[in-house]
Amino acid sequence: MTVVSTPIASATGAAALSRGVPTSVDTVTVRNLRVTYGTTVALDGVDFDVAPGEMVALLGHSGSGKSTLMRSLTRMTAATADTLSVAGRDVLTLKGRPLRALRADVGYVFQHFNLVPNLSALTNVLTGGLYRAGPVNFLGGFSPIQRSEGLQLLKRVGLEHKARQQTRSLSGGEQQRVAIARALMQQPRLILADEPVASLDPRLAGSVLTLLREIAVEQRIPVIVSLHVVALARQYADRVVGLHSGRTVFIGPANGLTSSSVTDIYGTDGEFGV
Ligand SMILES: Nc1ncnc2c1ncn2[C@@H]1O[C@H](COP(=O)(O)OP(=O)(O)OP(=O)(O)O)[C@@H](O)[C@H]1O
Ligand SMILES: [Mg+2]
Incomplete structure (x- = not known):
């Protein structure tokens, strides 16, 4: 095997590792x-x-x-x-x-984007925050704070202007940017x-x-x-x-x-x- 760089040392504490607790x-x-x-x-x-x-x-x-x-x-x-x-x-x-x-x-980004095609770009992004928000979120819809966070992330990937567009009508590159924004919504x-x-x-x-x-x-x-x-x-x-x-x-x-x-x-x- 060619190893050109020295692998970084694990900076993870052994005690925390044994408890499965994140450092x-x-x-x-x-x-x-x-x-x-x-x-x-x-x-x-x-x-x-x-x-x-x-x-x-x-x-x-x-x-x-x-x-x-x-x-x-x-x-x-x-x-x-x-x-x-x-x-x-x-x-x-x-x-x-x-x-x-x-x-x-862990935020996943796939070859085929894995977006819900008939939902808007913003709603697809917001689904990335569901685990963090907990199950109550499903019943109550997305809060103004969540929507604003989702819009900020769409802005970050250059797609704020497409927020309300169904992802089925976005180009491949745009869909992948939405998928990246969705991954960011998880705070990965x-x-x-x-x-x-x-x-x-x-x-x-x-x-x-x-x-x-x-x-x-x-x-x-x-x-x-x-x-x-x-x-x-x-x-x-x-x-x-x-x-x-x-x-x-x-x-x-x-x-x-x-x-x-x-x-x-x-x-x-x-x-x-x-
Ligand atoms: N669920 C599975 N059951 C049995 N064999 C599997 C399974 N998933 C992957 N493999 C086998 O494990 C090996 C590695 O597959 P893997 O999908 O990780 O390769 P890859 O590098 O991602 O390939 P590709 O570039 O085609 O996506 C292959 O021989 C594959 O056939
Ligand atoms: Mg593969």
Whole structure:
């Protein structure tokens, strides 16, 4: 494996970890992460860290384990690990309410946006705050404070003027911006974006990745984004984690990604926009 940078030390207190209590340090620490589906080994001893304010790109061929890795960070997929810590929580020991709280702390952004198409952009954003507001919110509708917060977030992603428009009539890039605003409404301590630009043209892809990187810095949270295009990782990510068949084969700064490391990740350097 190529490790170009020194992984950051886990800043999470061991005592707090053992209680599953979040500390104030929003890091992701992964050591010896393994996931198997029956006889398929999807992740085979993955190690990496992500610091607050840092955007890390996950690169790897189809089936290399990128989505599995993201799902295992919130226990959507069962995993084993020596350490699996997200926002100060020991993920592997969480159940019930603490597990739901962890999931509510993680903002997801997907390739196909996962918005409710016949609801307005603003209402889609507001749904991101439902867990935080509690069940009473469902009965009473959204408060003026929540609506104002949702509008501020739409403004942040450049879409205040589209607040009342159904998301079905927004462009792909606009829909992804609404999805990012919805994730921000959760006040996330981590953003996981699984191929967020795979359905967008290159210009829109650049604007969405710029937005995600700005959010990482502004909110001081880690952002993990899986990508299929090496050039996008080089241009927009701080660091890259490269997976090949479930193993980490590269960890380092995005600008340290050489054609030989791309070959380690993909097994070829000719087809992936190097
Ligand atoms: N629910 C599942 N049941 C069985 N096998 C699975 C399941 N999910 C993923 N896998 C397998 O685990 C491996 C990793 O899959 P994963 O979806 O994480 O890859 P990926 O890197 O996200 O691929 P892609 O780039 O195509 O999205 C693959 O071999 C896949 O077939
Ligand atoms: Mg995937």
